[in-house]
Amino acid sequence: MTRVGIINVTGYAGSELARILHNHPDVDLVSVTGRSAAGKQLSEVYPHLREASMTITPEIEESVDLVFSALPHAASAEVLKSFIDDGVPAVDISADFRLKDLPTYESWYKVDHPCPNYIETAVYGVPELHRSEIKQTKLVANPGCFPTGTVLALAPAVQAGIVESHVISDCKSGVSGAGRSAKLEYGFSELNDNFSAYALSGHRHEPEMSQELSALSSDGDVNVTFVPHLAPMTRGILGTHYAKLSKDVSQADVDAIYRDFYADEPFAHVVPTPPSTKQTWGSNDCLIYATIKEDAGTLVAVSALDNLGKGAASAGVQNMNVMLGFEETAGLEALPVYP
Amino acid sequence: MTRVGIINVTGYAGSELARILHNHPDVDLVSVTGRSAAGKQLSEVYPHLREASMTITPEIEESVDLVFSALPHAASAEVLKSFIDDGVPAVDISADFRLKDLPTYESWYKVDHPCPNYIETAVYGVPELHRSEIKQTKLVANPGCFPTGTVLALAPAVQAGIVESHVISDCKSGVSGAGRSAKLEYGFSELNDNFSAYALSGHRHEPEMSQELSALSSDGDVNVTFVPHLAPMTRGILGTHYAKLSKDVSQADVDAIYRDFYADEPFAHVVPTPPSTKQTWGSNDCLIYATIKEDAGTLVAVSALDNLGKGAASAGVQNMNVMLGFEETAGLEALPVYP
Amino acid sequence: MTRVGIINVTGYAGSELARILHNHPDVDLVSVTGRSAAGKQLSEVYPHLREASMTITPEIEESVDLVFSALPHAASAEVLKSFIDDGVPAVDISADFRLKDLPTYESWYKVDHPCPNYIETAVYGVPELHRSEIKQTKLVANPGCFPTGTVLALAPAVQAGIVESHVISDCKSGVSGAGRSAKLEYGFSELNDNFSAYALSGHRHEPEMSQELSALSSDGDVNVTFVPHLAPMTRGILGTHYAKLSKDVSQADVDAIYRDFYADEPFAHVVPTPPSTKQTWGSNDCLIYATIKEDAGTLVAVSALDNLGKGAASAGVQNMNVMLGFEETAGLEALPVYP
């Protein structure tokens, strides 16, 4: 069994990793860390993890064969550095190694990068786009929750060259995307039965979207207008994406482009009816639906995923599976929980 | 006191009309109708209306000075016809008199219009755009819940000629917009903690949006790509609207255009921070926020309203107030209920 | 117009007071206070109060004819002291003047009472029980949200002497009852789609319940086993109360006892079917339903109210109306908002 650790297990992404890894057939979760919760049992912080409980320590205490970091950006690279130096494979849930352009990273995150030299070796963790590179790297930058859905929704169209280079990403997220934090603005009474747009002046996930879609485009950079929204639900991201068609394509053409692009994918599914977020609850699925508005010459592509699943933790497990040569679906077989 | 009746009080728009009219200083609610509930007390169907209770009858039983119809389309025009013939002022909450172009109505609603001759005299009930016409008509077509927010969000920009003629309206609605209906798809277990897009092949509110925005444009028709979404909340519509800028305008220009457009409006408010739907709960407010994405040359305009308030019932009361020469805010003074 | 102030307008009870008082026909809200928000506009903290906005100050800045305090316990009595000394009528939303027994207060709240000499003059603010005393006092102790529903549900039975002296109060509250606080445990992701009991070792509202029910009993003290629960909703308390019947009474007897007890009450209503919390949303109503389980010789009495309405702010306004001789329903006419 492969020995695995989770740095910062106490956030929602960290706890979701612990939940999934507990039943993974190829790994043993041997060490979990947390700062304020150090010394506590995992089940004290998360009673649902009773069966997976272990002592939370300040640092990874066992030697591990792979490490996940669910720390915030900057803190994550700082802690991962020594693991990477030691050749321990790492999956970084944070944003630290996602952006290939250092100035872009530093201007959006307003920090100096703790180990910029590793940016180049990191692979952006969307197996649907970078599977072969993930197999060969020791450092995967797990993508942001919003970019995962946006990139998967638009990648087939951008690669096929059927849309113009300005796209709109209107994403609606459940509140768990904001993390496990004691902030008034994420209080139940503030958010229940309420809906709003935020980050209208720009969101850090925008450059990730542009980077990945631009890399697929043969027509130059893709500019993304991204507006995230907060929906009164716990999990789930629904992204609705709009792009002007640059070619005269039919719905049948679009269907074929999308179907072919994801033909062999275990988790990215082109679906026959508009998906809803709850169809992915607790799973690693990303559901994609693309349609043409003919009168407007516009592609509308919708994606649905669980922000803590394919948007964070289970995507990390999928990346680990690819890196370590496990069955790609190992530990990720549980079907979504509905209703 | 003006004597008022509500046709089909048993839906959510009808019951909301009854709630508001109960405390209106200038009117008496004298007759309410309902089919399946005929013979019941209003408080049996809606216990919260205990204080406003009266017997539900199959037809309007008292002579009335103004009538609201909250019937579905086609049925509404059919029943309103005799009131209009008799010169009784009417506010139609249904879609029957919204679209000025008969073939457009008949192709979207797939019915023959019961009284097409009244289409021309009907005024589209957005007082912010058509106040003077509403004052002079006896038939107001209350707008759809989605068009209200979309038209108010984009009207200043379209009239000012600063955006191109293709706009995107990405709207998120609470479930009460689907009406009071016993359908599995609107069941709590199906929708709670769930989010989806619908009507991707086209929604009946799209031609309303185009009609009203085109009328404001000096550059020809405005084409609207409209995608509605269902959010796990009871009330509220948040609309996020995207339009390419056609002129080189600054944020300050946009601020001035919006501020001036709604300067004297009692219910349409340009707000300094992105609004949330719950800020309008139970009220007639529509909150509007417009910003420029400079790198993409795109205007993003957000609007928030209560779909049963400014999106239906309270908008109907505002229209009545304008028609009958009451204070425009009469009966609509209660502040939104939050949290 | 009577000049009124609100101390600590920034919590949910305070903001709800501001919302209601804004449309009260007999009062002007002239001063509102808040600590961390001092200097801000009320509309910055609560955008839904745009129409009622005014500057939040650290202290009451205008001379007032009546003051509401929505401060936490101890802090409230401390600040109210000078108003009471000056003869300014006060409605205290906090717990400071509810309990007539000083040691009980000090043991449950674990503080020294800042002005114990005023406890005796304070009247417990349930007009349905203490209307004549409220008319004659200058200090009303607004009851706790849970005790209001429990006392109103059981008062008729206790006064009629038909139940034994041990009663069970199983209450389910919306999250706004926890106040406007930045605590992880009240976060949306923690509470949504979740339900739990709390305070199983005892809750501060228990002695209030016992005090008020005991005062109605001719058989000695009433012991209350009170278990509060947190429900995934914003507003509302549903209380289910169980008491062994001590006499052989029929359902018809119970119906008569309850109907007579609340016969002339404007806000406490005995209803013909089990009430739901949302039937009281935003209003001052308390709905009561009592039934007998014959095989168990047990009375089950259910009450529903809005914890921020009859459970806090609107109850305070009702108390003010009684104190100052206004129409008891003044400012409280708006019907509940549903759905």
Add this chain to the structure above:
Amino acid sequence: MTRVGIINVTGYAGSELARILHNHPDVDLVSVTGRSAAGKQLSEVYPHLREASMTITPEIEESVDLVFSALPHAASAEVLKSFIDDGVPAVDISADFRLKDLPTYESWYKVDHPCPNYIETAVYGVPELHRSEIKQTKLVANPGCFPTGTVLALAPAVQAGIVESHVISDCKSGVSGAGRSAKLEYGFSELNDNFSAYALSGHRHEPEMSQELSALSSDGDVNVTFVPHLAPMTRGILGTHYAKLSKDVSQADVDAIYRDFYADEPFAHVVPTPPSTKQTWGSNDCLIYATIKEDAGTLVAVSALDNLGKGAASAGVQNMNVMLGFEETAGLEALPVYP
């Protein structure tokens, strides 16, 4: 692999069975039935079951080694009859074989029992109480969702003889307990942010509770006053149970009684802090917490479970595991999904 079928897969309990059985290591799901959905793919009705999809047929089409029925009562016994006659082991999710007393069944369910001769051979499917009998039967009556939590919460105390024979069960259920039905009363807009008690004149789960608790009592029958409530959440039942202590026991005594009773149970857990329903989401766990209110001489016992899990489908799988001699936890290892 054991071949298993599900009769009426289209309800929530049926679909949850399909979800769990898809990953069960010892069984193959070979046939699923449904009436109105016959001919459809399972994934058309439940998109989240894409990976488990198969054609829904009107009758079980393959020979099966065990059958689950998730039909409504009466219909279930009718269809199961031939399987039982043929010696096929069956788990009946319906109420048909739960009550040992035929007149009790017929008076509560108001039907003639389709095959009363099998009542005696059926075992009430709470493995924590009837494991050895379940091992030896071919017909398990899966318990009702409410009785599971109530019986597990009170069984230790009743068996230990520390409580009087009248107990109160105040249960709060998520809406999925009402099934997958197109009824207005279960609509999102009706139930969201709303809370109510129902079935105040009696609920069919009451006699199950009495039957099972009475069987554990050495002091005669246990009378249960049961009041169910509908909470605005999808899954979960929290039961709060009250019983007068009949002996002078300490909290330590109670702790020991409960700890010992469930010492070796894989799914019934005595927990150190009051549980919340979401800690069991999607799992077969039942969490139990018991405490004494000393001043009232009352035991308060709280239980939390997932009504579709331990309250229905996963309990059925646990029962199958026991019947067929599989590992009792087989297929039930997935941890609860939180948040």
